[in-house]
Amino acid sequence: MKTLRLLPFLATMMLLNSCSKDLTDSVQKLPASLSELKAASTFSWTTGKTIEVTITGLPVSNPVYSTLSLSLHDGSSLYQSMHNIDNDVTIQVVVPSVEKSIKIRFGSNEYELPIEGEKASFSFIPVLAD
Amino acid sequence: MKKLFSIILASFPLLLLTMLTTVTVAQVTLNCESGNRAIEQGSCWGFGATSYSNTANLVIAGAWSVKTNSLTNLSPSSCWIKTPWMQAGNGNITFQARLDGAGNGVTSKRIFVAYIPYNQTAAYGEGTPVQFFSYDFPAFNVTTIRAISVPIPAEIQNSSNVYKFWVSFAGTGGNERAYADSFIFPGTYWSDPSNSCLPKVVIKDADADGVADENDNYPNDPYRAYNNYYPSANTFGTLAFEDNWPNKADFDLNDLVADYRLNTVTNASNNIVEIIGNFVTRASGASYRNGFGFQLDGISPDQIKSVSGCRISDKSVFTMESNGQEANQKYANCIVFDDFFNVMKHPGSGTGINTSPDAPKVPYDTITVTIRFIEKGESAPGGSLSIKQLNPEAYNFYIVVNQKREIEVHLPDFLPTNLANTELLGTGSDDSNPGKGKYYKTLNNLPWGINIVRGFDYPVEKVSIDSAYLHFIDWARSSGELYRDWYSNQPGYRVGKRIY
Numbered sequence: 058m059k060t061l062r063l064l065p066f067l068a069t070m071m072l073l074n075s076c077s078k079d080l081t082d083s084v085q086k087l088p089a090s091l092s093e094l095k096a097a098s099t100f101s102w103t104t105g106k107t108i109e110v111t112i113t114g115l116p117v118s119n120p121v122y123s124t125l126s127l128s129l130h131d132g133s134s135l136y137q138s139m140h141n142i143d144n145d146v147t148i149q150v151v152v153p154s155v156e157k158s159i160k161i162r163f164g165s166n167e168y169e170l171p172i173e174g175e176k177a178s179f180s181f182i183p184v185l186a187d
Numbered sequence: 188m189k190k191l192f193s194i195i196l197a198s199f200p201l202l203l204l205t206m207l208t209t210v211t212v213a214q215v216t217l218n219c220e221s222g223n224r225a226i227e228q229g230s231c232w233g234f235g236a237t238s239y240s241n242t243a244n245l246v247i248a249g250a251w252s253v254k255t256n257s258l259t260n261l262s263p264s265s266c267w268i269k270t271p272w273m274q275a276g277n278g279n280i281t282f283q284a285r286l287d288g289a290g291n292g293v294t295s296k297r298i299f300v301a302y303i304p305y306n307q308t309a310a311y312g313e314g315t316p317v318q319f320f321s322y323d324f325p326a327f328n329v330t331t332i333r334a335i336s337v338p339i340p341a342e343i344q345n346s347s348n349v350y351k352f353w354v355s356f357a358g359t360g361g362n363e364r365a366y367a368d369s370f371i372f373p374g375t376y377w378s379d380p381s382n383s384c385l386p387k388v389v390i391k392d393a394d395a396d397g398v399a400d401e402n403d404n405y406p407n408d409p410y411r412a413y414n415n416y417y418p419s420a421n422t423f424g425t426l427a428f429e430d431n432w433p434n435k436a437d438f439d440l441n442d443l444v445a446d447y448r449l450n451t452v453t454n455a456s457n458n459i460v461e462i463i464g465n466f467v468t469r470a471s472g473a474s475y476r477n478g479f480g481f482q483l484d485g486i487s488p489d490q491i492k493s494v495s496g497c498r499i500s501d502k503s504v505f506t507m508e509s510n511g512q513e514a515n516q517k518y519a520n521c522i523v524f525d526d527f528f529n530v531m532k533h534p535g536s537g538t539g540i541n542t543s544p545d546a547p548k549v550p551y552d553t554i555t556v557t558i559r560f561i562e563k564g565e566s567a568p569g570g571s572l573s574i575k576q577l578n579p580e581a582y583n584f585y586i587v588v589n590q591k592r593e594i595e596v597h598l599p600d601f602l603p604t605n606l607a608n609t610e611l612l613g614t615g616s617d618d619s620n621p622g623k624g625k626y627y628k629t630l631n632n633l634p635w636g637i638n639i640v641r642g643f644d645y646p647v648e649k650v651s652i653d654s655a656y657l658h659f660i661d662w663a664r665s666s667g668e669l670y671r672d673w674y675s676n677q678p679g680y681r682v683g684k685r686i687y
Contacts, residue, residue, distance in 0.1 A: 182229050
């Protein structure tokens, strides 16, 4: 009878033991120093990222030229060019990896674009409210 | 002479006819055929409670027409379209309109036409509208297309002032909607989509290069227009190298430390005039006499007019062209300095320069190099290069170790120049594998150089970077996803005494 009473306890202990073993096996040992580190082959070891800013033009009857500029969210200038609003264009710039958005300015119009992955996009065709 | 005169006289009617047929009357039109009124809105048209419709039996011309909401209000501001700002010509405004016949009895459906003068202090610059035309749809055959023709009021014809025209659709007694199409407004388009659709203004452009002075970084220089910065106008990046390649590094990443900011100057045609590189030499925790430079990957040397400002000694191991580029290279190479110890002098104690806290600090030096592509409007023999053709990843920075020109150390996965001894790739601790695009990395993919685009403070001599920056390994292990700001000075991020 005593043995029978012990059975659930023993079973629980066995289960816990097996769980504990699995847990130990599944946790990888983290590298303590650079000599133990194996980095991904694709890692670029830079704190910047090259992002592609895709700009969709607005079809117009007459060309509209103005200065197109890209800057960081704090206003630090990255890129400027003379641009026709009609043109589609893709621009590559390097931004710090911590940046989550980039500003685009055309003439006096300025917009903030979210950086998604390594891309940001903008269209001169407005989004209608209704 | 008489014959010549006869020929001219005989040709006159033909000449006159040609002149008459080639004179085009300026007009601003709306035919809706884009199928997307957002496109017209981008061109400064305005729409109020109106959309585009392609309902086959109601479209007036082409595949699309303007469709209003149900006309249940007599106010002109219920359903409308507005032109962009324009200088009104003379003649008639014309368009076509109909009702959809979906109502339960037409009693009063109207069209109003007004002009809106520009008022700088009013919202959107729109002054008080002046209505000059109204039209009542007949109560019968409501779906019949009506051709509307409205003379432009004499007081604004051919004026140098700018106006918008406002065509409104209004009504009571029924739910009909109006359809309209083929709008023609005599006059000249005068809106500026790049300036909140306000009227165009004559730009100030002192150097007449087409770039407004307010946007021109060089308003009095017709050959230059814009600055384009890497990493940015207000910041420097830092390059930090180990020089023991291809052998194992101690990873204090201070054998050569230099800050950089590159300004690519372009002209109004977006072609590169010059690259101005500012390099701040900060430290060399090495006994090697290292050089430093960069290759513009993919850019042919014959696209460069000249390179100036480099610090190259008379008896350098680098062979330079007369225009300042390094000779015998496939791509353009700029050697910023050939020997760090010629730029910054050893203080007399400690290992290297500015890496031992106990040794005297040597002031930083700034080297400005200019790579010129266009000189007074004239390109190099290899032709001009547009800003779009210079990918930011074309900057391939490297050091040349201890005056041995053939030993180059590049940032990871950047290619050696064609003066490097590629026999060294894959030797020692280096696991470069050109077939896989792997360069200057160990078997575990550790580099001999890093690029911190926001700049950073390097470790003191013989202190591995991960001992100085406590999240460096987390950052590397996560391929840059975690602790992207590992270099910043935040609590728990770094050990101050291990950083110079």
